[in-house]
Amino acid sequence: MAKNRSIVLIAGCGYVGTALGRHLAKAGHTVWGLRRKTGDLSSPLLPLTSDVTDLETLQSLPSQIDTVFYTVSPDHSDEAGYRAAYINGLRNLLEVLKTQAQQPRIFYTSSTAVYAQQSGEWVDESSPATPDYFSGQCLLEGEQYLLNSRFPATVVRLGGIYGPGRIRLIRKVQEGSATYQDGSPRYTNHIHRDDCVGALAHLMTLEQPDSIYLGVDNEPSERRELLSWLAKELGVPPPQVEVSIQAESRQTRNNKRCKNAKLVRSGYTFRYPTFREGYGEILRAVIGQ
Numbered sequence: 001m002a003k004n005r006s007i008v009l010i011a012g013c014g015y016v017g018t019a020l021g022r023h024l025a026k027a028g029h030t031v032w033g034l035r036r037k038t039g040d041l042s043s044p045l046l047p048l049t050s051d052v053t054d055l056e057t058l059q060s061l062p063s064q065i066d067t068v069f070y071t072v073s074p075d076h077s078d079e080a081g082y083r084a085a086y087i088n089g090l091r092n093l094l095e096v097l098k099t100q101a102q103q104p105r106i107f108y109t110s111s112t113a114v115y116a117q118q119s120g121e122w123v124d125e126s127s128p129a130t131p132d133y134f135s136g137q138c139l140l141e142g143e144q145y146l147l148n149s150r151f152p153a154t155v156v157r158l159g160g161i162y163g164p165g166r167i168r169l170i171r172k173v174q175e176g177s178a179t180y181q182d183g184s185p186r187y188t189n190h191i192h193r194d195d196c197v198g199a200l201a202h203l204m205t206l207e208q209p210d211s212i213y214l215g216v217d218n219e220p221s222e223r224r225e226l227l228s229w230l231a232k233e234l235g236v237p238p239p240q241v242e243v244s245i246q247a248e249s250r251q252t253r254n255n256k257r258c259k260n261a262k263l264v265r266s267g268y269t270f271r272y273p274t275f276r277e278g279y280g281e282i283l284r285a286v287i288g289q
């Protein structure tokens with residue numbers, strides 16, 4: 001269990017990491033935010049300018065770190081970018097921590113992309129994770145590297161993160177360019193940024209967190225339903241059916257329903273149980289602009 005006053009390192013302190021860091025600092029922890037461009041990290045976060053893919057830049061880690069959140073994401077959506085962010089960077093950080101004889105618990109934010117299920121199946125932590133695409137394969141390799149390391153570790157497989165400022169989907173619905181595929185339902189799995197923060201902060205308080213949790217909200221949403229709901233709330237025409245072959249193959253890779261029962265059983269209560277509460281709040285702000 002985390003101490004009342006822990007030393008926390010957030011490696012890859014971006015959208016989720018910064019919100020998590022602020023939350024933990026407010027709770028009294030000392031929080032270091034590591035990234036390459038630390039200009040946006042302000043007090044109470046302590047900036048640490050490092051590149052996880054460059055061992056030399058990792059030599060000035062704080063000492064006596066209790067908890068690490070590894071929330072790095074790739075610069076590029078290609079295999080080299082994924083390997084750098086999810087495997088090589090993690091390996092470097094663990095190497096430095098080991099050399100410094102530090103033994104923090106490490107939380108790694110993976111993704112539901114590790115599941116290749118494509119028929120709308122229900123998926124939980126015990127379901128087979130056999131990704132057939134490099135993104136999921138790199139994430140899974142990073143997970144396994146961490147879970148086989150000497151560090152106490154927990155992997156959180158997050159769904160698509162949305163929240164304040166991440167409103168691309170809302171804009172697309174507003175512009176009329178959001179589409180869905182006709183035919184059998186295609187499910188997507190989401191989590192609001194503040195529930196990423198809440199769930200990670202909650203897991204940090206557990207005496208003995210498990211090795212893998214799914215981090216998704218209560219309700220996998222069908223893309224058509226989500227887009228139609230957004231259109232209705234925005235008062236714009238409903239989304240259109242998409243027919244392109246390319247879109248078909250992209251979307252068929254993403255059709256499973258992820259369960260959050262294990263996270264909920266561990267004691268976490270979602271602030272935004274479904275997209276309606278989460279997007280509802282964001283829409284009120286967007287419409288009010």
Ligand SMILES: NC(=O)c1ccc[n+]([C@@H]2O[C@H](COP(=O)([O-])OP(=O)(O)OC[C@H]3O[C@@H](n4cnc5c(N)ncnc54)[C@H](OP(=O)(O)O)[C@@H]3O)[C@@H](O)[C@H]2O)c1
Nearest residue numbers: 012014015016035036037051052071072073109111160161
């Ligand atoms: N976004 C989603 O929908 C989603 C879904 C599932 C899982 N996840 C995972 O959730 C985590 C948090 O996502 P997010 O949306 O908060 O990501 P984000 O906003 O892109 O933040 C990631 C941070 O990593 C830093 N970074 C990238 N490469 C780095 C490097 N070589 N060395 C040090 N820092 C580096 C970046 O800052 P600099 O450029 O300044 O270095 C960036 O601020 C990530 O691990 C992501 O893969 C995200």
